[in-house]
Amino acid sequence: MSVTYDVTKVRRADMFVNRADELAALERWWRRPGASMGQVWGRRRVGKTALIGQFAAGRRTVFHTARGVGLAEELATLATKIPGSVELGRRLDRAPFVSWEDVISTLAAAARREPLLLVLDEYPELAAGDPAIDTRLRAVWEEERADTKLKVLLCGSAVRSMEAMVEYRSPLHGRFDLRLLVHPFRPHEAALMLPDLSPEDRARVWSICDGTPLYLSWWDQAAPIMENLRRLCAEPGAPLRTEGEFILATDGVAGGLARQVLGAIAVGKNRYSEIAQAIGSSRQVARVLDDLEKLRLVDRVVPVTEQPGARGGRTVYRIADNFLAFWLGPLSKFLGEIDRGMGEMVARTLDSRLDDHIGPRYEEAFRCHLRRLAIAGEFGDEVLRVGSFWATGRGHVEIDAVVLAGTPPTAVAVGEAKWTAEVSARALLPTLAARSAALPRRADDLRYVLCARTKVTGADGVLPITAADIFA
Numbered sequence: 430m431s432v433t434y435d436v437t438k439v440r441r442a443d444m445f446v447n448r449a450d451e452l453a454a455l456e457r458w459w460r461r462p463g464a465s466m467g468q469v470w471g472r473r474r475v476g477k478t479a480l481i482g483q484f485a486a487g488r489r490t491v492f493h494t495a496r497g498v499g500l501a502e503e504l505a506t507l508a509t510k511i512p513g514s515v516e517l518g519r520r521l522d523r524a525p526f527v528s529w530e531d532v533i534s535t536l537a538a539a540a541r542r543e544p545l546l547l548v549l550d551e552y553p554e555l556a557a558g559d560p561a562i563d564t565r566l567r568a569v570w571e572e573e574r575a576d577t578k579l580k581v582l583l584c585g586s587a588v589r590s591m592e593a594m595v596e597y598r599s600p601l602h603g604r605f606d607l608r609l610l611v612h613p614f615r616p617h618e619a620a621l622m623l624p625d626l627s628p629e630d631r632a633r634v635w636s637i638c639d640g641t642p643l644y645l646s647w648w649d650q651a652a653p654i655m656e657n658l659r660r661l662c663a664e665p666g667a668p669l670r671t672e673g674e675f676i677l678a679t680d681g682v683a684g685g686l687a688r689q690v691l692g693a694i695a696v697g698k699n700r701y702s703e704i705a706q707a708i709g710s711s712r713q714v715a716r717v718l719d720d721l722e723k724l725r726l727v728d729r730v731v732p733v734t735e736q737p738g739a740r741g742g743r744t745v746y747r748i749a750d751n752f753l754a755f756w757l758g759p760l761s762k763f764l765g766e767i768d769r770g771m772g773e774m775v776a777r778t779l780d781s782r783l784d785d786h787i788g789p790r791y792e793e794a795f796r797c798h799l800r801r802l803a804i805a806g807e808f809g810d811e812v813l814r815v816g817s818f819w820a821t822g823r824g825h826v827e828i829d830a831v832v833l834a835g836t837p838p839t840a841v842a843v844g845e846a847k848w849t850a851e852v853s854a855r856a857l858l859p860t861l862a863a864r865s866a867a868l869p870r871r872a873d874d875l876r877y878v879l880c881a882r883t884k885v886t887g888a889d890g891v892l893p894i895t896a897a898d899i900f901a
Contacts (some may be wrong), residue, residue: 446618447618451609451611454609455480456856457709458580459580463578464540465606466609467608468594469481470588471611474673475611477584478494478550479642481542481584488623489515489543490547491511491547492548493550494551495549495550495553495558496554497557499556504527505525520535529565533573538577549582549584564600566601567601574674575623588678611638613640614640616900617801617900619640623648623650625651625869628881628896632791635751635900636751636755637669637700637786639750639751639752644668655779658776662775663763664776665767675762688702690708690727691721694757696758699747701715701718701745709778723843726748726753727747729744730744730747733818734818751842759782780782781843788848795899797817797899798880804887808842809834811835818831828844828861829845832876834872841872842876843877844880844894846880850881850882850883851881852885855887858891878894879894880899881894
């Protein structure tokens with residue numbers, strides 16, 4: 430029996446929206462016969478716990494969030510989370526859990542006839558307190574899995590630690606039947622959390638909060654943008670004021686060279702040479718950039734016409750999410766003033782300069798929308814990639830979006846996005862057509878796509894896109 434999830438449903442009580450693909454993946458995993466182990470991970474605040482809570486509703490579940498305390502206290506806390514629907518007899522009356530082997534063996538016995546879900550949230554915290562936990566879990570799992578319907582989900586926000594669990598030398602390598610990376614919401618998904626805003630204001634909020642569900646839930650849709658900026662960003666201790674520091678501290682880049690590299694990229698130094706020059710040294714910059722990319726704090730981008738893993742002189746680096754770009758860019762300039770009580774002035778300044786911040790973010794939202802259109806078949810059946818393109822030579826050329834299809838990869842559509850209220854197709858189309866000549870291969874029937882904030886005029890023969898399309 431298949432399960433269908435309504436992606437447009439918005440439950441205002443807890444603001445759980447979308448996640449249809451993730452819920453479907455979890456459902457398929459749950460329906461695997463016998464015992465099964467899965468892994469769910471992603472950046473903090475991205476909604477992993479809410480996702481698993483939604484999935485677990487109505488199922489026999491033991492949900493334990495690691496607290497980073499000693500083993501005995503962790504096990505005692507877990508014991509209190511076991512619901513009455515999980516029959517353990519008098520097992521815990523005789524003695525508390527004494528080990529993770531004891532926990533798995535006991536719950537495996539309780540799942541002999543009926544499936545039982547065990548969620549170990551913030552699992553890296555457990556591993557920090559007991560470095561041998563992976564080995565212990567593997568040993569007891571191999572003993573118990575043949576005769577139980579226990580389903581175990583290991584979840585966490587420490588991206589590096591969670592990904593290391595599947596490496597060849599890891600004790601749990603090969604044990605996961607599900608690996609689910611939870612991403613921030615895409616623009617149209619984030620829009621579901623902002624139903625009371627206009628499409629243009631949804632774009633503005635997304636450029637600040639990215640697709641992070643918690644940040645989006647903090648936004649007061651009844652208040653002006655400046656008031657939200659003051660309340661969320663421009664007061665000492667404000668949620669988004671402190672969140673950037675929390676993210677960097679959590680990922681171990683609160684200071685030092687990594688913080689300098691992030692700061693350089695945030696202000697537009699996006700090539701290796703520019704980054705090295707900005708921080709005054711090229712030593713270790715390559716290693717730091719690799720680390721930041723693994724942490725998903727930085728994206729390494731090459732022109733869409735090159736292979737995704739290619740390295741070379743045309744590589745650029747970008748802050749990976751809108752919130753961190755906003756925090757490291759416009760907001761970080763005023764942290765001192767905020768702490769000195771000048772939040773009202775800072776909020777006004779941030780509001781007046783927000784359009785400068787949105788530009789590159791809107792281009793990415795445009796590319797996201799083109800990917801959705803490609804999946805729907807708008808550009809044919811053989812689309813390979815959608816991305817930006819740039820080239821140097823006799824003149825620097827940039828194209829905001831190129832849709833590649835077929836073999837060899839050929840541009841079937843090119844597009845330009847402007848964060849302006851109105852765009853004239855007649856004015857922009859000749860320039861876009863000239864730039865497309867720099868592409869290695871173009872289809873004879875190359876399509877042109879133009880994107881504005883509100884309206885595209887003179888759009889005969891052009892596919893027009895607006896914020897109302899992207900953030901619908």
